Amino acid sequence: MHGVKRARVPPVPDSVEVARKKQEKEDKRIDEYKSLIDKLYLARSSEDYSTDALELSTQVLSLNPEFQTGWGIRRTILLHGILKDAERPARQQQLERDLHLTNQSLKQNPKNYSAWEHRKWVLVTMPDADWDMEMSMVDLYLKRDARNFHSWNYRRYLISIMRFLNTSSSSPDSAPKITKLPSTSSEIAFTRTKISESFSNFSAWHYRTKLLPTFWEEKGWDATNDERRAMVDEEFELVKQAMWSDPNDQSAWIYHRWLVGKGSVPLVKREIAGIEELLEEEPDSRWCLDSLVHYKRLLVSLLEPDPESLSEREKLNLECFEMLKKLQEVDPMRRMRYVDLGAQIVPYRR
Amino acid sequence: MAAPSELLVDLHVKFVQSLDTKRNDLAYYFTEHLRMNGVYWGLTALALMGREDALPKADLLAWVMSCWDDKVDVLSMQTPEGSFAGDQWGERDSRFSYLAVSILSLLGRLEELDKERTIGFITRCRNFDGGFGMVEGAESHAAYVWTCVGALAMLDRLDLVDSDTLCWWLCERQLPNGGLNGRPEKLEDVCYSWWALASLSILGRAHWIDGAKLSKFILSSQDPDKGGIADRPEDVADVWHTVFGLAGLALLSHPGLEEVDPVYCMPAAVTKRLGLRK
Numbered sequence: 001m002h003g004v005k006r007a008r009v010p011p012v013p014d015s016v017e018v019a020r021k022k023q024e025k026e027d028k029r030i031d032e033y034k035s036l037i038d039k040l041y042l043a044r045s046s047e048d049y050s051t052d053a054l055e056l057s058t059q060v061l062s063l064n065p066e067f068q069t070g071w072g073i074r075r076t077i078l079l080h081g082i083l084k085d086a087e088r089p090a091r092q093q094q095l096e097r098d099l100h101l102t103n104q105s106l107k108q109n110p111k112n113y114s115a116w117e118h119r120k121w122v123l124v125t126m127p128d129a130d131w132d133m134e135m136s137m138v139d140l141y142l143k144r145d146a147r148n149f150h151s152w153n154y155r156r157y158l159i160s161i162m163r164f165l166n167t168s169s170s171s172p173d174s175a176p177k178i179t180k181l182p183s184t185s186s187e188i189a190f191t192r193t194k195i196s197e198s199f200s201n202f203s204a205w206h207y208r209t210k211l212l213p214t215f216w217e218e219k220g221w222d223a224t225n226d227e228r229r230a231m232v233d234e235e236f237e238l239v240k241q242a243m244w245s246d247p248n249d250q251s252a253w254i255y256h257r258w259l260v261g262k263g264s265v266p267l268v269k270r271e272i273a274g275i276e277e278l279l280e281e282e283p284d285s286r287w288c289l290d291s292l293v294h295y296k297r298l299l300v301s302l303l304e305p306d307p308e309s310l311s312e313r314e315k316l317n318l319e320c321f322e323m324l325k326k327l328q329e330v331d332p333m334r335r336m337r338y339v340d341l342g343a344q345i346v347p348y349r350r
Numbered sequence: 351m352a353a354p355s356e357l358l359v360d361l362h363v364k365f366v367q368s369l370d371t372k373r374n375d376l377a378y379y380f381t382e383h384l385r386m387n388g389v390y391w392g393l394t395a396l397a398l399m400g401r402e403d404a405l406p407k408a409d410l411l412a413w414v415m416s417c418w419d420d421k422v423d424v425l426s427m428q429t430p431e432g433s434f435a436g437d438q439w440g441e442r443d444s445r446f447s448y449l450a451v452s453i454l455s456l457l458g459r460l461e462e463l464d465k466e467r468t469i470g471f472i473t474r475c476r477n478f479d480g481g482f483g484m485v486e487g488a489e490s491h492a493a494y495v496w497t498c499v500g501a502l503a504m505l506d507r508l509d510l511v512d513s514d515t516l517c518w519w520l521c522e523r524q525l526p527n528g529g530l531n532g533r534p535e536k537l538e539d540v541c542y543s544w545w546a547l548a549s550l551s552i553l554g555r556a557h558w559i560d561g562a563k564l565s566k567f568i569l570s571s572q573d574p575d576k577g578g579i580a581d582r583p584e585d586v587a588d589v590w591h592t593v594f595g596l597a598g599l600a601l602l603s604h605p606g607l608e609e610v611d612p613v614y615c616m617p618a619a620v621t622k623r624l625g626l627r628k
Contacts, residue, residue, distance in 0.1 A: 002539070004586045006573060029376050037379070064380045072439055117441045147536065149489055156487050202534040206489040209478045250522060250534045257515075258478040333528075333560035334521050340558075 036060050044073050049081035058101065065105030068114045074098075075121060088127045095126045103137075110141060116150050120157065131162050131178045146194055147203050156207075159187070184215045192238075199242040202251040208235075209258050235259055240274060243287075247278060253287045260295065268299045286331040293320045293327070293341065317345045353570030353583055357599065357606055361577030362592060363404050366392040369589055386417060391593040397617050398596045398608050424453050425462060432464075432471030433485075443484045444475050448497035452614065455504045455626060465505055472498050473510055480516030492523055492532040492545040499549045503613045503628055513553045520550050521558040528563030529582065539581045540571050540591045543598030548612035551601050552628075561602045568595045 014022065036059055043053040057074040060067060082094050099122055105115040123129045135158060141151040165176040182190075188211045194204035212231070221228040239259060242252035260271055272295050279288040296316045303309040303316075324342040328335045369392055372378045381388070389410065396402045427435045427450065434446035447468060454460045474486040475498055481490025482498035495516065502508055523530040523546045529538025530546045543564060550556045570583045571591070578587025579595035593615075600610035609618040613628055621627045 002581050002585075006580070006584055006586050023374060026374060026376060030374075030379060033376065033379055037382075066380065067383055069383045072437065075439065113441070117439065121439065147533075149484065149491060153485060153488050200535045203489050206477065206479075207487075210487055254479055254519070254534060333524050333526075333563060334558060335560075337518070337521055337555075337558040340555075 033060075033063060036063070040070070040073060044076070047080070049077045051081070053077050054081060061101060062104065065108060065112055065115055071114045071118045075118070078125075083125065092127045095122050098122045106141070110145060110148055111150055113150070116154055120154070123158075124161070128177060131158065131165075131176055132180060134158050135180070135182065142194070146198065146201050149203065152203050152207065184211055184218060187211050188215060195238070195242075199245060200249050200251050202254070205251050205255040209255070232259070236271075243275075243278060247282050247285045247287055250287065253291055256291065257294070260298070263295075263298055263302065265299065265302050268295050268302060271295055272299065284330045286327060289323045289327050289330070293323050296320050297345070321345050354572045354574045355566070355569055357569060357604060358572050358574065358577060359399050359401070359606060361572075361574070362579070362596070363396065363399060363401050363577075365573075365577030365587065365592065366395055366589065367404055386414070388589055389414065391589045394616055395589065395593040395596050397620075398593075398600050398610060399606070400608055424450050428464065428467065432467035432469075434468075444472060444482060444494050444497045444501075445484075447472055448501045451501045451504050456614075456624065458624075460504070469502070469505060469507055469510065472501055476510075476512075479519045480512040480514075481519050489533065490519065492520070492530070492542050492549065495520065496545040496549045499552055500613050503552050504626075508553070511553065513555070517550055517553055517555040517558055520546050521555070524559045524564065528560065528567035530559070530564065537582075538567070540568055540579055540598070541581065541594040543568055544594035544601075544615070547598055547601050548615065551612040556601060565599060565602050565604060568598055571595060 036056060040053075040056045040060055042048075043050075043056060054074070054077050057070060057077060060070050061074065064070065078094070078098075083091055086094070099119065102115045102119045102122070105112055106119075109115075123131075123134065135155075138151055138155045138158060141148060142155070145151065159182050162176070162178050162181055166178060166181055180186075188208065191204040191208050191211065194201050195208075212235070216222075216225075216228050216231075219225075219227070223229075236259060239252050239256050242249065243256070246252075256271075260268065263271075272292060275288050275292055275295070279285060279292065282288060297320055300313045300316050303313050321342055324338045324345075327338040331338070369388060393402060393405060393410070396404050424434075427437075427446070429435060429440075429442055433442040433444075434450040435442045436446045436449075451460070451463065451468065454463050471486075472482070475482045475484070475488065475494065477483060477490045479490050481492075481495050483489050483491060484494050488494070499508070499511060499516075502510055522534070523532065523542060525531060525538045527538060529540070530542035531538050532542050532545065547556060547559065547564070550558060567583075568579065571580045571585070572578070572595075573580060573587040576587065578589065579592045580587045581591050596607065597610050597615055600607040601612060603609075610616070611618045611621040611627060614621050614626065618627060
């Protein structure tokens, strides 16, 4: 059980009577649940798709939303029952009740794979899905837990479906209910909001590493484009703020690696200078040290084609060697990585 | 009471044996759909302790076979995009890619797999940090790193992994208390002792974390009264964290445990016997 503390032994164990009453209650709940399950399995095997069967599945899934098989049985009942025979408004109404059911489940456990999957199924099965409302729903879940990857994945899924529906609907009748179709740009803004709320939100930083290249591609901006360069500069500003506000938070440092990428000599030199400044304030910061090793080694490889840079490269390698030794002290858990990296540097030769 | 510092093998054996006896708990009935998972987790835990004799073999085999559906074919679960669906309802993510490849591998039928399509999906789950997410676009997460790296290992395509970057990301999962987390700025959890460490092990960099500290963390997450291992010290134990805690300790060569195969999460002796040991 994730995150559930072991019960402390009570100073006085339950009396026989109390223990008996507790077990009686539990036995009753077990009997009720088993009875529901038996009836549900019977409905499945006898191909009962009635409203009674549906109601059974509602009761089971309300009690036990983790019961994956139950969600599948429910979908079968719906597909062969009300969704096959009923008129559009009735189908819509039923599936809205299903959305509500998943909401109840997700409130209990926002990481319930089956509940998210059922919701996805409901949306594509519904005659009139309210996509705007779904986006608000996922906004709300991300407010509650900005690191829930189910919510982030669901958000991306929603957007891809909305985009598909928006481009492929032909008649006003079938036009999907979308007043605010999220764009790459609006999603970039959304991640910016999340990052402002917490620099530690790696889920938002990660999403940015997908959004920005997509945005630039949509615009047709290659790496030399001025507007793109301006955006990249803003990113460096943003990540610098994050690094300085908490040098121990890895999110910014990991994102920074992406931002620098394969780099260029002037860019890498500039970033090295920036981090060295921070290192002066925080001389034992392992993130500063590790990043400097990474970027100085990157610089060495970028300078390699220039034979004039030999002494500069040797100096950089020596600096990395020293920093790796320091890292073994300040970050002993990962000592062997620093040892391995050090072994790759052969001073005076590379 | 001090946290346990030794491996409580006998207690864990008893814990696994007791799993199917808790008929007085509602939780037992709520988790009926996880019985097969429980059998795998429990049996693997016992096997790693060299104690698979602790469960009735014939009964267990009969029960497993009673769940067999001869109408479903793993290969038919592959989607056009190369992922695998978990069931008829289409839930798809990299967990099922791992499972499909593993199933075919264990059955000696990997040559029937459309490798290009399978690998195509897995590589689309790859991120800038070297890690892999649940689906394309998803954030790197140690559990999904393991499913993708494991699948690529079975397919002899570890060349598709940016090992230096990924192993850096993976070793950063170790927190000051010695435990491992699954992603940046999240809490430690014993099950990441498997996901993250096995991934490092497959890539030959298990030594990039502090094994002694991790061992201590796993051992202190044992329940010294009822047996089993929990997600972290003092929490309630369950069979999931028990198997992954033991597997983590096995990777760390803890005395008293069998060698574990980091790709298949079963005793190395088993994968050796099947000719699958990489």
